[in-house]
Amino acid sequence: MRRISRRSFIKNTGGASLALWLGISTKGFASQTSLPTEGKRFTPYILVESNGNISIFNTKPEMGQGTFQSIPALIAEEFEVSLEQITILLTNGEKELGNGQRAGGSASIRNNYTELRKVGASAKEVFITAASAKWAVDAGTCYAEYGKVIHQPTNRSFTYGELVEEASKLELPKEPKLKDPKDFKILGKPGKRPDVPLKTSGKAVFGIDVQVPDMLYASVERCPVIGGTLKNFDAQEALKMPGVEKVVAVERLMGVYRTVGVAVVANTYWTALQARKRLKIEWDTHGFETFNSTEYETQLRGLANEEGLPDNTLGSVENLNLLPQNTLEALYETPMVAHHPLEPMNCVAQVQGEKVEIWTSTQVPSTITGSGANDLHKHIGFAPDNIKLHATFIGGGFGRRLNIDYIIEAVNVAKQVEKPVKVIWTREDTTEQGPFRPMTFSQLKGGFSEDGKLIAFQHKVIAPSYLEAVRADFDKTKVDNIMVEGIGEQAYEIPNLKTSFVRADYHVPLGAWRSVTSSTVAFAHECFIDELAYLAKKDPMDFRLELLSKPSDTKRVLEKLRVFSRWDTPLGPGKGRGVAQWEFFAGLCAQVVEVSFRPDKSVVVDKVFVVIDLGEVVNPDNVKNQIEGSIVMALGAAVKPGITLGNGRVMQHNFYDNPLVRINEVPEVEVHILADGGKVKGVGEPGLPPFAPALANAIFAATGKRIRRMPFDLDQL
Amino acid sequence: MPLLWAIRDVIGLTGTKYGCGVAQCGACVVHLNGEAVRSCVTKVSRAEGQKVVTIEGLSGNNDHPVQTAWQEIDVPQCGYCHSGQIMSAAVLLRENPNPSDEDIDAAMSGNICRCGTYLRIRKAIHLAAELQQKGKG
Ligand code: FES
Ligand code: FES
Numbered sequence: 001m002r003r004i005s006r007r008s009f010i011k012n013t014g015g016a017s018l019a020l021w022l023g024i025s026t027k028g029f030a031s032q033t034s035l036p037t038e039g040k041r042f043t044p045y046i047l048v049e050s051n052g053n054i055s056i057f058n059t060k061p062e063m064g065q066g067t068f069q070s071i072p073a074l075i076a077e078e079f080e081v082s083l084e085q086i087t088i089l090l091t092n093g094e095k096e097l098g099n100g101q102r103a104g105g106s107a108s109i110r111n112n113y114t115e116l117r118k119v120g121a122s123a124k125e126v127f128i129t130a131a132s133a134k135w136a137v138d139a140g141t142c143y144a145e146y147g148k149v150i151h152q153p154t155n156r157s158f159t160y161g162e163l164v165e166e167a168s169k170l171e172l173p174k175e176p177k178l179k180d181p182k183d184f185k186i187l188g189k190p191g192k193r194p195d196v197p198l199k200t201s202g203k204a205v206f207g208i209d210v211q212v213p214d215m216l217y218a219s220v221e222r223c224p225v226i227g228g229t230l231k232n233f234d235a236q237e238a239l240k241m242p243g244v245e246k247v248v249a250v251e252r253l254m255g256v257y258r259t260v261g262v263a264v265v266a267n268t269y270w271t272a273l274q275a276r277k278r279l280k281i282e283w284d285t286h287g288f289e290t291f292n293s294t295e296y297e298t299q300l301r302g303l304a305n306e307e308g309l310p311d312n313t314l315g316s317v318e319n320l321n322l323l324p325q326n327t328l329e330a331l332y333e334t335p336m337v338a339h340h341p342l343e344p345m346n347c348v349a350q351v352q353g354e355k356v357e358i359w360t361s362t363q364v365p366s367t368i369t370g371s372g373a374n375d376l377h378k379h380i381g382f383a384p385d386n387i388k389l390h391a392t393f394i395g396g397g398f399g400r401r402l403n404i405d406y407i408i409e410a411v412n413v414a415k416q417v418e419k420p421v422k423v424i425w426t427r428e429d430t431t432e433q434g435p436f437r438p439m440t441f442s443q444l445k446g447g448f449s450e451d452g453k454l455i456a457f458q459h460k461v462i463a464p465s466y467l468e469a470v471r472a473d474f475d476k477t478k479v480d481n482i483m484v485e486g487i488g489e490q491a492y493e494i495p496n497l498k499t500s501f502v503r504a505d506y507h508v509p510l511g512a513w514r515s516v517t518s519s520t521v522a523f524a525h526e527c528f529i530d531e532l533a534y535l536a537k538k539d540p541m542d543f544r545l546e547l548l549s550k551p552s553d554t555k556r557v558l559e560k561l562r563v564f565s566r567w568d569t570p571l572g573p574g575k576g577r578g579v580a581q582w583e584f585f586a587g588l589c590a591q592v593v594e595v596s597f598r599p600d601k602s603v604v605v606d607k608v609f610v611v612i613d614l615g616e617v618v619n620p621d622n623v624k625n626q627i628e629g630s631i632v633m634a635l636g637a638a639v640k641p642g643i644t645l646g647n648g649r650v651m652q653h654n655f656y657d658n659p660l661v662r663i664n665e666v667p668e669v670e671v672h673i674l675a676d677g678g679k680v681k682g683v684g685e686p687g688l689p690p691f692a693p694a695l696a697n698a699i700f701a702a703t704g705k706r707i708r709r710m711p712f713d714l715d716q717l
Numbered sequence: 718m719p720l721l722w723a724i725r726d727v728i729g730l731t732g733t734k735y736g737c738g739v740a741q742c743g744a745c746v747v748h749l750n751g752e753a754v755r756s757c758v759t760k761v762s763r764a765e766g767q768k769v770v771t772i773e774g775l776s777g778n779n780d781h782p783v784q785t786a787w788q789e790i791d792v793p794q795c796g797y798c799h800s801g802q803i804m805s806a807a808v809l810l811r812e813n814p815n816p817s818d819e820d821i822d823a824a825m826s827g828n829i830c831r832c833g834t835y836l837r838i839r840k841a842i843h844l845a846a847e848l849q850q851k852g853k854g
Contacts, residue, residue, distance in 0.1 A: 064795030064832045192791060199796030200787045200803060201779040202732020202772035209731035217726070270722040342736050342744060342797045342831045395734070395797030396831050427737040621791060625837065629794055632833025655741035655829065663835040664822035 040168040042123035044096045045075055045116070052161030054147060055087040059101040060108040061363055062090065062195060063341075063397035064629075065684045066622040067108045069193040071116065073618055074109075077186045078120030078179060080144035081160075083194055092389045093369030101366040104402050104512070106586035106682025113616055113680045114178075121176035130166035131158045188675070190621035195393070206395045207361030208346040212420040215348065216245060217269035218413050219276045220423060222252070222261035222433055225648035227288035227507040230260040230281065237278035238264055243271035247279070248416045253379055254405035254435055254509040255470035263413045269424055285648060288507060293644040293651075297333065297441075300504055303462045304331060304443045308502035309479040312488025315496035317456045322447035327456075328535050329445045332524030333709040335642025336436040338658060339513055343395020344430045347410035350420035355386045356411055357420075361394040363401040374471075376404055380411045398633070399512040403435060431658050432650040435511030436643050438464050440483065442524030446532045454532060454547065456496045459487045459525055464506030466517070476503065485517040486584035486689075487525055491554035492547040508645070514630075515685040518584045519637060519692075523710060526580035526693035530700065540697060541567050541579055554583055557590045557613050557674065564672045565592035565609035574598070575606070578697025582689035587681035588613045589627075593667075593694040597702040603714045605635065605667040605695060612686060617675035623683050624671045630687025631669055636661040638692040639714050720764050721745045721756035724771060732772035732800045736829065743828030746801040747771045753808040755827075772800040775807060782852060783807050786845035794832035802828045806842050815846050 039049035047055040056075050060067035072088050091097050100111075124144050131149035132139035135156065142151050150157045160167075181188065198204035223229055235247035246265040251258060262279055266272035348359040362368060368376045371384040380387075394401060410423040425433075440463040447456035465480040474480075479501045488499040513519060533543035541562055548555040558581055562568070571577060574597050581590035592609040610627050617623060640659050644651045652658035696707040705717055724733050724747065736744030738757045745757040748770040775781050779788075783806045786792075793799045802825070809816060809824040816824065821842050830838065 062795075064793075066794070192788075195796065196788050196791050196793055197779055199793040199799050200784040202730075202800045204796050205731070206734075206797060208735065209725075211729060211731070268718070268722065268726050270718045270726070340831055342734075342742065342795070342829065344735065394795060396795045398831075424735070427739070427742075625791065625794060625834065628836050629833030632835060633831070654739055655737050656739065660829050660831060661833070661835075662826045662829065663838060664826050666833075666835045669836060 040164050042126065042167070043119045043172060044098070045119050046079065046123050048160050048164045050161050050164050052147070052159050053087065054081055054085065054160060055089050057089050057091050057097060059091045059097050061103045061365060061391055061394055063103060063363060063394035063401065065103065065108070065626060066193060066619060067103060068195040069191060070109055070618040070622065071112070073186045073191060074113065074116035075120040077184060078117045079124050081147045083186065083191065085147055088194060090391055091365060092391045093365035095369070099366040099370050099372070102364040103397065104363055104399065106684040106686065109618055110587070110680045110682045117178055118176055121178050122172040122174070125173050125176050126167045126170040127160055127163050129170055130163045134158065134163075134166065187618055188620070191619050193622065204393045206343050207348070207359060207392045208343055208395070208424060210348045210359040210390070210392060210422070212348055212350065212359065215420045215422055216265050216267060216417060217272045218263045218265045218421050218423045219269065219272040219426070220250060220261045220263045220409065220413070220429070221276050221279055221281060222429065223259060223283045223285070224432065225283060225285040225289050226434065226509070226645065226650065227257075227648070228259070228283045228285035230262065231284040232282050233262045234280040235262070237280070238275040241266075241271060241275045241278070243267040244275045246417060248413065250409055250412045252405050252409040254403060256472050257469070257509050263423070265413065265417055265421055269422070273426070289648040291648045292646045300441045300462050301331065303502045303504055304441065304460065306502045308460055308462075308500040311479050311484040311499040311501055313498050314494070317445075317458055317496045317498045320447060320456055320496065322456065323450065326448040326450070327446065328531055329443070330528055330531060330708055332442040332444065332527065334440050334520035334523060335644070335710060336439050336508070337513060337637050337642045338431055338436055338652075339398045339400035339511065340430065340658070340660060341394070341396025341398055341400055344427055345400070345406040345425040346423060347407050348420055348422040349407075349410040349414035351411070351414045354382065355388070356380065356382050356414065357388045357390070358407060358411070359390040359392065360407055361392050361401060362404070362407065363394065363397045364404065365389055365391050367404055368407065376407060379404075379408050398514040399516070400435070403511055427654045431652055431654060434509035435469070436508065437513030437519065438466055438483070438510045438517070440517060440520040440524070442521060444524060444528040446528065448536060452536060454494055454536070457494045458498045459521070460500045460502060461487065461521060462502040463504060464508070464510065465503045466510050466512070468503070469506070469510040483517055485521060486582060487521050490525070490583060491552040492529070492544070493549060494547065514633060515586065515688040518582055518685070518689040519634065520710070522580065522582040522689035523692040523696070526582065526690065527696050527708065530578065530693070530697040531706065544579070544581070553588055553613050553678070554581055557581060557588060557611050560672060560674060561590045561592060561609065561611040564611055564670070567592060574702065576698045576700070576702025578694045578699070578701055580690040580693035580697060582686070584686075584689065587683070587686035589686035589690055591690040591694045593691070593698040595695070595698045595702050597717070601717055603699055603702065603717050605714070607668040607670070608691070608694075610669065610671045610687065611674060612671065612683070613674040613681055614683065615675060615678045615680040617673050620673055623673055626683050627671045627687040628669050630685070631691055632661050632666055634688040634691035635665070635695070637710065638695055639711050642711055718761050719757050720747070720759040720761045720769070723761040724756060724769070730771050730773050734797055734800055736798070741829070742798070743801040743805060744798050746804040746828070748804060748808065751808070753805050772804060775803065781807060782845040782848040783810065783842070785848055786841040789844060790837050790841045792834050792837040792841050794834055798828060798830045798832075802830065802838055806838070806845065809842065810845055810849055814849060816842060
């Protein structure tokens with residue numbers, strides 16, 4: 001029943017454009033592989049050459065989350081090729097691959113699970129059709145395997161390479177038949193990630209590693225007072241250093257904040273860095289030089305009394321005439337934190353006339369080459385068609401590299417220099433300049449009816465607005481949905497609910513930090529649920545499940561976690577366990593944390609049990625790796641100092657005063673993946689939000705001490 | 718100039734990474750006469766005439782027991798820290814062919830992994846110890 005159309009839907013790809021792909025071979029350790037120079041495209045994602053080489057174009061940048069394997073896996077599974085026999089090519093924001101070339105929001109798999117399988121399946125069908133036509137047999141007697149079509153009755157076969165001409169003349173079916181999951185060879189199996197060998201040999205190329213002929217290096221001094229900008233500078237001393245080529249003023253745009261710094265351009269990075277110390281700069285600090293976090297926090301506490309903007313309302317929390325002993329109120333506080341990908345911000349840019357070429361680690365290739373209103377072209381004055389990107393492996397994203405501030409800045413340096421220039425931020429720059437995860441304060445109220453039912457729940461978030469910090473056109477009179485993420489949508493059945501947002505003025509660049517606002521509001525929300533459980537004298541797991549009478553994903557996850565974590569088995573003396581769950585845009589995860597309380601009043605995090613609900617799973621081993629990493633990151637945000645300001649400046653500078661979790665601090669982690677169909681959910685972020693509340697709840701269980709502020713010190717409780 | 722920038726920018730070997738510049742993260746670890754050093758705080762003059770091995774030179778074919786174990790367990794996420802992790806682990810295993818978890822924590826706590834692959838690093842070092850043992854036996 002396959003139609004053979006004379007019209008070719010498959011574009012020929014010229015050699016010239018393909019030679020520019022940053023090819024990463026999965027068949028060897030080379031980072032530049034033999035690039036496809038000819039061949040036919042089957043959908044924009046698959047390229048087959050007559051010599052049998054197969055390439056898959058991967059539109060989801062690899063930052064450690066595993067898309068280098070998981071995205072091609074979806075295509076390869078249905079196309080019937082193994083990941084070992086293909087070349088995976090990271091894309092660079094090319095127009096023909098659409099504007100979804102970005103990695104964020106744990107969305108790569110959850111938004112593409114079926115679509116990319118269809119890509120592979122439709123390409124497979126045209127190869128089968130082509131083979132059956134050549135043999136003049138019924139297509140139904142043929143099947144595909146390992147890049148070949150096989151005629152079952154006679155065992156004859158053609159490789160895809162041998163069929164490419166014929167297959168390329170066929171129309172790709174729009175609704176191809178997808179495989180039965182029980183026949184999966186790649187999906188759902190713990191597959192090896194093809195980028196790993198490149199990462200054990202030092203051959204993986206990250207943005208910071210890019211070398212372009214004739215390249216210069218730059219280091220930028222930016223105003224240490226957040227909100228300040230350049231007044232004037234004297235570069236005399238810096239320019240005297242041998243190797244220094246130029247010192248230029250350079251603009252950076254981070255969200256809505258436009259600031260000007262001073263870039264030193266030199267023949268080596270080290271020279272640029274040394275010369276930077278010799279700059280004499282006067283800053284215009286706009287009155288922000290007296291700003292400090294302590295006063296700001298006092299302000300936030302004061303704002304807790306404001307009504308704020310409504311988010312979600314169910315029933316009415318007013319006039320319930322609750323008895324005072326049946327109500328509870330608490331204020332929770334969280335700090336700003338830095339993203340700290342281990343690869344500091346960096347970007348190579350070269351301007352030649354009307355054109356700019358960019359080499360960088362970015363989560364958003366489409367934003368760099370796109371023509372949308374918030375895309376890079378708007379900020380640098382080049383036409384989208386004249387912006388060429390070379391995307392690399394990313395040494396950690398966590399949301400930091402959703403922003404293009406460091407790219408705008410590098411282009412602005414390159415505009416003033418004849419040669420390509422690599423701008424590298426120091427760790428101090430990365431720590432001191434933001435953007436940061438916004439702090440959120442949460443006021444919570446709960447109330448029980450006289451017969452002991454939780455009938456009222458309020459969560460008010462008091463915080464600066466993320467959207468206001470990143471979008472010039474954001475309407476401040478509206479609730480910032482990002483700041484109230486998930487709080488109005490938990491599955492708990494509480495008849496009267498009110499969630500709201502009180503905005504606070506701010507001037508500090510803010511960014512989405514892995515799991516966005518859920519990493520702070522879930523702490524408040526799920527710790528307070530625990531407080532209510534204790535007020536009701538109920539086991540925290542029972543209490544939650546009693547609020548979940550109807551079938552829901554949350555209920556399934558908690559029921560599984562109860563068994564998986566052996567919740568009902570008593571722990572030894574001095575130990576405690578706590579539970580928390582969180583459902584939000586990225587997905588759903590629940591955790592039980594076990595702690596020990598030591599005689600010296602310190603707490604040790606012993607173990608974490610995790611149940612994550614995915615609907616479908618691509619690579620279970622990678623999911624585990626992601627969860628293990630999420631817990632390390634969430635632990636750091638819970639117990640290590642955050643980012644604070646004093647005299648208008650960020651008080652932290654590098655890992656010695658803004659420390660990250662190290663190997664000796666990591667608890668055991670056991671992960672159970674729920675993948676029994678249903679809505680496909682994300683992997684990269686959901687592991688974070690439940691951790692801090694589960695930990696704080698465990699500490700309460702072990703010590704009787706209720707923690708309502710992050711960070712908290714595990715050594716002194 | 719620190720050895721790190723000489724290796725990266727002058728010699729052009731970029732497997733050795735910059736993470737902090739102040740001896741805090743271990744991304745820049747190389748072997749100087751067989752010892753693990755943080756190249757970001759090692760003056761290039763200290764390396765003059767000495768033997769420096771970077772991740773690129775650790776093995777002929779990406780097959781040092783530590784590298785093999787790392788691949789076996791799929792340790793890296795972003796991978797940025799792992800040149801340094803592997804160089805530190807290689808020295809640990811030479812000095813202590815059968816390290817306990819505590820030995821591993823002590824030897825590896827100078828290497829930060831922001832992606833949080835620590836549990837796998839520990840597991841892979843135990844596996845590398847086994848592989849090393851077998852290789853000798
Ligand atoms: S870069 Fe040398 S220890 Fe961090
Ligand atoms: S794998 Fe990303 S920092 Fe270690």
